[in-house]
Amino acid sequence: MRYSLVGLALVAACSGREAARSGDSAVTLASSAPVVTRATFGTLPDGGVVEQFSLKNAHGIEVRAMSYGASITSIKTPDRAGAFGDIVFGYDSLGAYIRDASYFGPTVGRFANRIARARFTLDGRTYALAVNDGVNTLHGGRRGLNKALWRGEPFTRGDTAGVTFRYTSPDGEEGYPGTLQLAVSYGLTPNNELVIDYEATTDKPTPVNVSQHGYWNLHGDGRGTILDHLLTIDASSYTPVDSTLIPTGKIAPVDGTPFDFRTPTAIGARIGQTDTQLRFGKGYDHNWVLDRGGRTGLVHAARVTDPTSGRTLDIATTEPGFQFYSGNFLDGSVHGKGGQPYAHRTAIVLETQHFPDSPNHASFPSTILRPGDTLRSRTVFTFGVTR
Ligand code: BGC
Numbered sequence: 001m002r003y004s005l006v007g008l009a010l011v012a013a014c015s016g017r018e019a020a021r022s023g024d025s026a027v028t029l030a031s032s033a034p035v036v037t038r039a040t041f042g043t044l045p046d047g048g049v050v051e052q053f054s055l056k057n058a059h060g061i062e063v064r065a066m067s068y069g070a071s072i073t074s075i076k077t078p079d080r081a082g083a084f085g086d087i088v089f090g091y092d093s094l095g096a097y098i099r100d101a102s103y104f105g106p107t108v109g110r111f112a113n114r115i116a117r118a119r120f121t122l123d124g125r126t127y128a129l130a131v132n133d134g135v136n137t138l139h140g141g142r143r144g145l146n147k148a149l150w151r152g153e154p155f156t157r158g159d160t161a162g163v164t165f166r167y168t169s170p171d172g173e174e175g176y177p178g179t180l181q182l183a184v185s186y187g188l189t190p191n192n193e194l195v196i197d198y199e200a201t202t203d204k205p206t207p208v209n210v211s212q213h214g215y216w217n218l219h220g221d222g223r224g225t226i227l228d229h230l231l232t233i234d235a236s237s238y239t240p241v242d243s244t245l246i247p248t249g250k251i252a253p254v255d256g257t258p259f260d261f262r263t264p265t266a267i268g269a270r271i272g273q274t275d276t277q278l279r280f281g282k283g284y285d286h287n288w289v290l291d292r293g294g295r296t297g298l299v300h301a302a303r304v305t306d307p308t309s310g311r312t313l314d315i316a317t318t319e320p321g322f323q324f325y326s327g328n329f330l331d332g333s334v335h336g337k338g339g340q341p342y343a344h345r346t347a348i349v350l351e352t353q354h355f356p357d358s359p360n361h362a363s364f365p366s367t368i369l370r371p372g373d374t375l376r377s378r379t380v381f382t383f384g385v386t387r
Contacts (some may be wrong), residue, residue, distance in 0.1 A: 012183070023036045034161035036154040041066045041073075042094030042143045048149045050094055053163035055188035060084060061383055063188050068097055069106030069146040070165035070184045072214050074337075077383040079149030084298050085220020087311065089336050091349050098147075102334055102342075102363040103213040103349075106146035107184050108139040109368070110169060110176050112211035113287070113323060113356035118175070122205055122360035122368065129175035135324045141174030145182070145210070155185070160195065166386035171204065178204030178371075194385045200375040207367045208375055211319075215327065215347035218313060220386040222340055226327065226348050227268025230305040233261040233287035233322060239355055243280050246357050247364075251289055259286065264305065266324060267348065281347065283328035287309030287321045287355050298378060301352060305386060314382040317352035327351040352379040379381075 019216040034057040041052035052066040052073060064074045076084045089104045091097050097104070105387040118129040118137035130141030138147065150165035169180040181200050187195040198210050217226055232333055238259050239247040257272035258278060271283050280285070290301050301322050304313040315322075324350055332341040370377050 006328065006387065023115040032190060033156070033159045034058070034190060036156065036161040036163060038152070038154055038163075042177070044068070044094070044098070044149060050149065051152050053152055053154055053186075055161050055163070055186065057161075057188050057190050057192065058191060059190075061188065062191050063186060063194055065152075065163055065165075065186050066097075067150045067152040067165055068094065070146065070167070071104075071106040071146070072186070072212065073105055075214075075383075077192075078385065079220060080385045080387060082309040085309070086222075086337065087216055087218055087220055087313075089215035089217070089222060089342055091336055092338070094358040095272065101108070102139075102215075102330070103139060103146055105214050106173045107210060108167075108213045108351075109182070109208065109210035110140050110174070110179065111137070111207055111209045111359075112139055112213075112351060112353045113209065114138050114244075116244075116357050116360050120207065122177070122207070122359065127177060127196065133359065135245055136246060137174075139213070145169070145176060146298060149183070155187075156203060157187070160189050160197075161366070171210070176206055178206040179209065180206060181212070184210070194381040195379070196379045198375065199378040200207075200369060201371075201373070202369050203371050205368055206369045209351065209354045209358065209367045210374070210377070211323075211351040213349060213351060214378065215342075215349055216304065216313065217347045218304060218311040219309055220311070221338075222342065222346060223337065224291060225268070225345055227266065227271065227308065227345060228262040229348065231261050231267050231348075232264045232303040233288050233299055234299070234319055235293050235322065236262065236291055236306075237289045239287045239289065239321075240277055241280055241286060241356075243278065245285060247355060247361065249361050254288070259284075259288070261288075264303070266375045273324065276299050281328065284324050284326040285328060286308055287353075289355075290317070290322055292320065298380065304348070304350070307310060310385045310387065312384040312386050314384065315350060315352065317353060317379040318377050319335055319352040319379065321353050321355045322364040323349070323351040323356070325351070350370045
């Protein structure tokens with residue numbers, strides 16, 4: 001196990017439940033607990049049936065996730081006036097998700113982010129992976145976890161309602177060794193937390209790095225630029241990259257650079273500065289090294305605030321890294337929900353993960369999962385509003 005699960009959010013949720021139990025009737029508890037419903041979303045060309053699960057809590061927050069790619073398809077939260085809006089990008093039809101090359105909302109892996117020259121050496125053997133990003137491999141290859149049909153099962157645990165998606169990635173898929181058993185759970189709590197739990201086991205040593213690839217725009221319903229969103233990242237250093245977005249191996253301080261988000265800063269404040277790293281990323285497309293301060297388990301990683309709507313998003317994770325991508329490759333050519341064009345920098349991707357290209361950097365935290373071990377990773381997204 002890479003990290004022990006401290007599960008702060010779950011602890012908070014459980015203590016809330018105890019309070020409700022001692023003060024309220026069981027009926028009140030049941031009616032205020034989040035609920036999960038399931039429905040068919042569409043059918044794949046091979047006949048596979050894709051299901052969508054809706055999680056809703058008593059505050060009206062609703063998260064939808066589907067079994068194709070274990071993807072989040074929508075998240076509706078209120079702004080400061082109480083008006084609900086969908087704060088993630090996506091599409092209206094399964095066909096559009098099948099064609100998608102931007103990774104709107106899925107679970108990415110087996111290895112989220114890039115591996116240099118699509119190869120790595122493990123225990124003396126070199127493995128060649130699918131090349132799908134220049135000379136590198138990105139987000140699991142040509143047919144990553146985002147293009148797999150997972151099996152979804154709804155659950156209620158305490159006062160959390162959710163869905164667990166399972167998928168077995170066969171030995172050799174996209175070049176990765178080992179049969180990988182994966183589970184991804186999305187759970188919604190009464191405290192407006194979306195708790196994401198990852199679990200994986202393997203029958204051969206293999207690198208694993210899974211993440212959620214939602215594109216966020218806190219204005220709601222994809223409205224406008226994200227350059228006005230305020231971002232805080234709890235990180236004093238980051239991993240600079242080469243021109244193909246592969247880490248050089250250096251861990252560099254953010255101090256005095258446009259990468260210092262230790263205090264809330266507008267995403268657009270420094271994105272246009274003359275800076276080699278910003279040039280390589282065409283904006284922000286980098287991994288920050290979270291300030292864990294020696295702590296294992298869940299730590300706060302980042303906060304996003306939209307001053308206009310008042311919506312806030314807090315992210316906590318058991319992972320050591322945090323990729324912030326400022327939607328630089330969006331250019332309006334992809335049309336999403338309601339047919340709207342998704343324009344340059346109208347969404348951000350916030351990926352909790354291990355560092356990119358870890359299998360080729362012995363100094364980075366290891367991503368190698370071995371038979372007999374279980375990978376457990378948790379990320380919690382908390383939705384709020386500020387006045
Ligand atoms: C990467 C970007 C990439 C995007 C869509 C992000 O996670 O950091 O470089 O363009 O995914 O593939």
